[in-house]
Amino acid sequence: DQQVKQNSPSLSVQEGRISILNCDYTNSMFDYFLWYKKYPAEGPTFLISISSIKDKNEDGRFTVFLNKSAKHLSLHIVPSQPGDSAVYFCAASALTGANNLFFGTGTRLTVIP
Amino acid sequence: EAGVAQSPRYKIIEKRQSVAFWCNPISGHATLYWYQQILGQGPKLLIQFQNNGVVDDSQLPKDRFSAERLKGVDSTLKIQPAKLEDSAVYLCASSLDGVSYEQYFGPGTRLTVT
Numbered sequence: 001d002q003q004v005k006q007n008s009p010s011l012s013v014q015e016g017r018i019s020i021l022n023c024d025y026t027n028s029m030f031d032y033f034l035w036y037k038k039y040p041a042e043g044p045t046f047l048i049s050i051s052s053i054k055d056k057n058e059d060g061r062f063t064v065f066l067n068k069s070a071k072h073l074s075l076h077i078v079p080s081q082p083g084d085s086a087v088y089f090c091a092a093s094a095l096t097g098a099n100n101l102f103f104g105t106g107t108r109l110t111v112i113p
Numbered sequence: 114e115a116g117v118a119q120s121p122r123y124k125i126i127e128k129r130q131s132v133a134f135w136c137n138p139i140s141g142h143a144t145l146y147w148y149q150q151i152l153g154q155g156p157k158l159l160i161q162f163q164n165n166g167v168v169d170d171s172q173l174p175k176d177r178f179s180a181e182r183l184k185g186v187d188s189t190l191k192i193q194p195a196k197l198e199d200s201a202v203y204l205c206a207s208s209l210d211g212v213s214y215e216q217y218f219g220p221g222t223r224l225t226v227t
Contacts (some may be wrong), residue, residue, distance in 0.1 A: 034215070041220065043206070043218030043220050091155075093214050100158050100169060105153065
């Protein structure tokens with residue numbers, strides 16, 4: 001049972017434009033959400049996160065929006081740069097004490113110069 | 114600050130053989146995780162250690178997979194005997210403690226079972 005879903009396997013965006021990556025979840029117990037970025041042959045690297053008590057968190061060019069009622073979050077990258085080309089994973093965690101992360105299947109972003 | 118180290122980076126074995134992976138977490142990180150990432154999927158947690166104790170191993174196929182974290186630092190993950198469906202990237206991650214949500218990942222070991 002996939003509790004975190006990324007329905008777009010790939011996305012292509014022109015350099016300088018906005019990239020919007022989407023993520024949906026089913027478990028209402030999730031209270032913390034993270035985005036990881038992964039380059040080929042490397043492990044995922046933490047990008048940005050948001051707690052369920054917030055609806056927006058911004059860090060430079062990256063902004064994450066959370067809509068709890070819709071169980072949906074999105075990552076906005078503005079402006080997009082060629083170096084942003086990677087696979088982006090959405091992850092979620094519930095306050096169970098174990099802090100396990102449940103990952104989506106990833107979205108491959110390609111930023112075209 | 115050195116990151117999470119894993120070895121080997123690549124391994125090819127035949128089915129029914131055994132294999133072991135090694136992980137050295139970031140210094141001072143108490144919590145260590147092993148994930149399995151099958152091609153086209155997101156990482157799936159296999160086991161979580163807090164120091165040298167197991168916190169969660171509910172997703173670990175215990176009939177063939179085992180893991181240990183001696184002295185609360187390095188960890189090894191073993192598969193014996195391997196099956197074709199074990200072909201995946203095995204990722205090790207660590208976090209400062211069991212409260213922190215942010216996990217730091219190693220480069221992974223790509224296992225191919227033929």
